[in-house]
Amino acid sequence: MAEYAASGESPEILFWVGCAGSFDQRAQKITKAFVTILDKVGVRFAILGKEESCTGDPARRAGNEFIFQMMAQNNIMVLNNYNVQKIVTACPHCFNTLRNEYPQLGGNYEVIHHATYLQQLIDAGKIKMKEEGSFKGRKITYHDSCYLGRANNIYEAPRKVLEALDAELVEMKRCKSNGLCCGAGGAQMFKEEEKGTTRINFERGREAVETGASVIASNCPFCMTMLTDGVKEQGKEDSVKVLDIAELIAQQIE
Amino acid sequence: MHIIQELLFVIAFGLAVYLFSRKAAQIRRNILLGRDVDLNDQPALRWRNLLLLAFGQKKMFRKPLVAVLHFFVYAGFVIINLEILEIILDGILGTHRLFAPVLGLLYPILIGCFEVLAVLVIIGCAVFLIRRNIIKVERLAQHELDGWPRSDANYILITEIVLMLLFLTMNTADQAMHEAGPFWISGQIAPLFSGLPETSLATIERSCWWLHILGILAFLNYLPYSKHLHIILAFPNAYYADLRPKGKMENMPAVQKEVQLMLQPELAASEPASDVMPKFGAKDVADLTWKNLLDAYSCTECGRCTAACPANITGKKLSPRKIMMDTRDRAEEIGLQINKDGAFKEDGKSLLRDYISEEELRACTSCNACVQECPVSINPLHIILQLRRHLVMEESSAPQEWNMMFSNIENNMAPWKFSPDDRDKWATEMNS
Known part of the structure; x- marks a missing residue:
């Protein structure tokens, strides 16, 4: 600047x-x-x-x-x-x-x-995607971050971005305004969780893996950390990747 | 003879209204113990919320089946009140079905509609009793409801069923005596009563009439002590609902000013010095806003918030519903003391710790799921965040990891211990 x-x-x-x-x-x-x-x-x-x-x-x-x-x-x-x-x-x-x-x-x-x-860039035709996208037909699930979703009511924009990948978007049971938190918000990212029966990110990781998607799309660096650990806990880190929507687009942009 | 009945009615009615008004005024006073906030902006949007959220029960329809049953009970409650107007006038004037000659042919249709609603209310309440006591829906069976809250819920449902049965029986007896009708529902049952002597029918009719109206007057006075108060307070609570984006936290102007003077000391000269030490955050109910307390009195303990809370789902102690129940219990406790002593005296207790533990507060991820779910616009998160502010700013009570995070932000401008000089290192990596 x-x-x-x-x-x-x-x-x-x-x-x-x-x-x-x-x-x-x-x-x-x-x-x-x-x-x-x-x-x-x-x-x-x-x-x-x-x-x-x-x-x-x-x-x-x-x-x-x-x-x-x-x-x-x-x-x-x-x-x-x-x-x-x-x-x-x-x-x-x-x-x-x-x-x-x-x-x-x-x-x-x-x-x-x-x-x-x-x-906005996709709608304006400024982002052009490769013809034979590597996500074409693959199952992607999207995790709503609390601060984009409920806090600011943005649910459709990230889904529209994913549509550009020609992938099959599968929703988790708890999505959009019902979405389950990854466990990081409210400064939880910086401390150990309180005692409970499981960790929040394990619960969300399980739910995401259950969709059968090979990619979990996120829009938040903290959700990214939490979900990556959640997927690991399910033992699925090799077959299920957690990727930010920007990473997905960057891989497919022409 | 007649005049005695009318006199008794007027006394009962007057007493019920007086007791209710007295308790209502106490609740209003308790709510106003909270600090002031201005929630009168954007009236158009507020009226819209009142219509959609309270009258239209928009958020209830996130669970459609329960919403329909609840709508029956709600519509029954609101619409049958028209019938109660007739009952009250009859009671005062000593008349019988005052509206019948006035409304003519419309009258049996109107009563018929009320009867259909009464049956729907009975069905709704019966299903709700089954959900609570037999199916034991998880959010309605959690331990925080043990004791009074659970009984409270059952008393309400049973009373509503009984009141509706009395209403239907009264109409049935009236028709068996050919005093009124025919009505749609009770008209079908009337033949069952046909063998009874006229005097028994008259006794049944009078008994039901009295029990019904006395039941309603008693119920009116039960409301202020019950979670069922939501049938009244849901309306103002929807009007005063938070209109800010859910992610926006309440600002603290006192701290804002303090920091401003620290960063720009040149402004200090023009600032009048204030010797009032501001309170940071909330320790007790009087530190919360009146809207927080209105929230607490509006809560009907349905537990949609708790069922959606990620901390509660994963077995942590936090339950947004319990936050609201605790807040109301504490406000009532203080209210009782004011009733007794005329003013609140320090009782060595507070909402924080005596009701809500640090462990509960710490478990919140501020995800807003509880706020999103509440059908009557309650915001448990606002209370949690104010209590957290008190813990950190007044008591310096925070987990060690948070204290490290605070000092990292203060010293390195980031919550982790990285050198601020490395903030754009990724960019140099990209260019190389």
Whole structure:
């Protein structure tokens, strides 16, 4: 972003990478896949790079409003300083915080989750898929993340993106507004679960594997971690892959 | 003789209305113990919610079969109230079926409709009793309902069946005496009564009439102590439902300002200093919003929230329904003390810990499934998050892993211990 600012230009979008997308090895692959798509389509985008900080989501949900406010106000200063208008992010937690919680603190941007953005690119004919797609006819199931789904009512965009793969979309029993959480939200990602009969991601992993799909599509780096472990617990890590919708599109883009 | 009956009726009716109003005012006072929030914006959308969610029971239809049965009971309750108007007027004036001559041919049709509804109510309640006590549907059989909540549910269903049977028997006796009718349902049963002497029929009719109306007046006064209060509070609760996107957490302006002054100290000079130490989060019911408390009084303990809760499904202690039941129990406890002593005095107890444990609060993934499921627009998550805020901000009580996460965010701008300098390392890897 600093480079765009220095040259006096402005990018079409700011890609908000998020902490998971920046540091988590598995999630970095999602970041790279999404950037590959942006490059192929020729979208002029920027990142904040080292100037990006955690949005504060996990701190706020754990109950630590001070740290949330510190992160949020800092980020807003940086974003407003660059006069950012449009933000795309591949993390539904960042998406929710930037979109719903920053305006009250003075951060007003058009915020789009990458599922919606990819759908827009596909609808506009900017993403062209290979003729003989390797997912054609294969069973894919889609896991609704809570922060894209119930929190923001986005259920159709990611499914439309998957349609472009010509795959057979099979739904889990609990899907869309009935979708079962992966177990990571509300800062659970950063601590051990409370005592129970099973883990939430094991329960969801089982349900996903039961669909018989060979691919579980996700839209969230935290769901990705949780579901990958859930599939492992079922002993299916070789036959069932958990992939982000950006990775699926990046594999098939022409 | 007549005048005594009318007098007795007026006394019973007046007493019932008085007792109900007194308890209703206490509940209103308890709800207003909560802190103030302004929920009067977007009236058009709020009226829409009231119509769709409360009158239309939109969310109930996520489970269609139960929704239809519930709709019978609900429609029966609302529509048969018209008949109660006649009964009350008859009681006061000493008349018999006051509306019959006024409505003419329409009257038997109207009563016929009420009778059909009464039968549907009986069927609905019977199925509900079977679901609770014989099939034992999981969400209706969980341990948090042991004791009073379970009996409460059964009392309500049985009372409704009895009231409807009294209504039908009263109509039947009236027809056997050729005093009214013919009505659609009771008209079919009337021949069974035909052998009885006129005096017995009159006794049956009067007894049913009195038991029916006294039952209704008693039921009215049972409501405020019961989960069944939802038949009234579901309506305001739908109107005041949260209109924000479910993912949006309530802001804390006091903290916002504090941090603002920290980041931009130059603003401090123009800020009037405040010596009131703000409270962070919620420890007891008075720290919650009045809407949270209205939620608690609106809850009918159906358990759709708990059945959808990922923590509860996987055997954790958290149950959103229990959060609501605990909140109401604590508000009632404080209310009783205010009734007794005139004001609330510190009783050494609080919603947090005495009712809701840290373990329950920690297990929440903030997934909003409970909020999504609730047919009457209750938001258990809002309460959970406020209690969590209290734990972390007032008591510094957090699991060790969370404390590490907090310090990582504070020091490295990320919840993990990575160097901020490596944030864009993936990009350099891509370019190489």
